[in-house]
Amino acid sequence: MILIICSAVLRAASLLKSKSHLCIYQPQNFSIGPSLHDEFCPRHLDSDYIGGARMSAPSQPHISVMLPEVLEALAPCAGGVYLDGTFGAGGYSKAVANAAECRVIGVDRDPLAHEMAAPWLADFGGRIELRKGCFGDMDQLENIPPLDGVVLDIGVSSMQLDMAERGFSYAKDGPLDMRMEGVSSLLPSAADVVAEMDETDLANIIFKYGEERHSRRVAKAIIRARAEMRIETTAQLADVVRSAVPFSKKDKSDRAARTFQALRIYVNDELGELERGMEAALRILKPEGRLVVVTFHSLEDRIVKNFMRDRALLNQKTVSRFAPELKEDTAQPLLRVDQKKAVLAAESEIAINPRSRSAKLRCAFRTDVPYYAMEDQS
Ligand SMILES: C[S@@+](CC[C@H](N)C(=O)[O-])C[C@H]1O[C@@H](n2cnc3c(N)ncnc32)[C@H](O)[C@@H]1O
Numbered sequence: 001m002i003l004i005i006c007s008a009v010l011r012a013a014s015l016l017k018s019k020s021h022l023c024i025y026q027p028q029n030f031s032i033g034p035s036l037h038d039e040f041c042p043r044h045l046d047s048d049y050i051g052g053a054r055m056s057a058p059s060q061p062h063i064s065v066m067l068p069e070v071l072e073a074l075a076p077c078a079g080g081v082y083l084d085g086t087f088g089a090g091g092y093s094k095a096v097a098n099a100a101e102c103r104v105i106g107v108d109r110d111p112l113a114h115e116m117a118a119p120w121l122a123d124f125g126g127r128i129e130l131r132k133g134c135f136g137d138m139d140q141l142e143n144i145p146p147l148d149g150v151v152l153d154i155g156v157s158s159m160q161l162d163m164a165e166r167g168f169s170y171a172k173d174g175p176l177d178m179r180m181e182g183v184s185s186l187l188p189s190a191a192d193v194v195a196e197m198d199e200t201d202l203a204n205i206i207f208k209y210g211e212e213r214h215s216r217r218v219a220k221a222i223i224r225a226r227a228e229m230r231i232e233t234t235a236q237l238a239d240v241v242r243s244a245v246p247f248s249k250k251d252k253s254d255r256a257a258r259t260f261q262a263l264r265i266y267v268n269d270e271l272g273e274l275e276r277g278m279e280a281a282l283r284i285l286k287p288e289g290r291l292v293v294v295t296f297h298s299l300e301d302r303i304v305k306n307f308m309r310d311r312a313l314l315n316q317k318t319v320s321r322f323a324p325e326l327k328e329d330t331a332q333p334l335l336r337v338d339q340k341k342a343v344l345a346a347e348s349e350i351a352i353n354p355r356s357r358s359a360k361l362r363c364a365f366r367t368d369v370p371y372y373a374m375e376d377q378s
Pocket residue numbers: 062063064065085086087088089090091092093107108109110113133134135136153154155156157158180273
């Protein structure tokens with residue numbers, strides 16, 4: 001527990017003070033590809049109090065993406081223990097618990113997910129338990145036994161996007177917050193980042209995490225606007241961004257969408273969490289335990305693909321037979337990857353839930369090689 005609190009405090013301090021987790025601006029490495037913009041889907045709201053702040057809990061929860069494919073990949077068995085690292089509305093956890101007489105441990109960093117589960121959790125007779133925290137720390141959370149499977153469904157829930165008070169949405173006016181833990185988080189809010197980060201770093205994160213080709217213009221516009229007045233609301237920021245991004249007939253998404261996505265990923269250190277989560281899963285999966293990850297855009301999918309291929313030793317460069325001093329087989333694979341390509345959502349699901357259009361599922365199996373930290377190959 002102490003370790004988790006310390007790591008949260010350190011992350012919070014490093015987010016604004018150090019720029020070490022920002023990648024160097026390397027446009028040639030990033031494609032302007034499909035992205036998360038269709039995540040937004042409006043729903044009705046009810047009033048509630050969550051995490052010490054006034055919030056409106058959505059009356060319709062998140063619709064789980066690629067549920068049949070997730071079940072097939074995870075293959076829950078009676079007596080097994082599975083960890084759902086992104087519990088959200090509990091869609092995956094419930095489906096896993098219904099598929100086999102197994103135990104599911106749900107993890108979510110958002111107090112709302114825990115509040116929303118309280119009324120139905122007892123229906124599963126203790127077979128679904130919840131832990132508050134980040135999946136990046138999954139092996140350090142209380143009472144986590146060796147696992148038969150881990151599933152991660154990366155990104156935000158539609159509950160989070162729907163609630164103006166959470167500050168994730170460019171389409172709803174609210175405080176510019178975006179922290180998944182809510183206002184009690186130790187991390188800086190999006191408003192803090194927008195107020196304090198310098199222009200070059202802002203442009204870099206908007207380019208890298210938002211794949212926004214006008215990132216420099218957006219950063220400049222933010223710097224100009226904040227010199228007049230602190231940007232405190234989502235509507236203020238959305239207006240500033242829209243004023244900087246030229247209108248394009250081809251681009252169907254809101255001109256503010258890419259910048260909002262970038263800030264959200266940065267504020268919650270989502271890509272760092274993804275890497276830490278997969279690494280932690282290696283430490284607690286049993287041999288033949290399954291790691292299943294669903295992502296929604298190219299940056300995330302590339303991280304998952306490379307992580308799995310690296311740990312399966314599939315990314316290793318071929319060693320020349322003329323270089324005998326380099327031993328090809330000293331390392332042992334921590335994962336086995338049976339399927340080369342990511343699994344995509346079925347057309348029938350895409351027709352009902354457009355958010356699933358950009359979803360990609362990858363699965364790998366833990367080998368019986370004892371855990372060791374591996375240097376990334378790619
Ligand atoms: C896409 S939703 C998951 C929806 C879920 N699969 C379902 O079917 O209801 C993502 C959830 O993961 C949570 N989350 C995101 N990053 C997290 C992290 N690093 N640790 C724990 N929870 C996280 C979010 O708060 C959100 O509730």
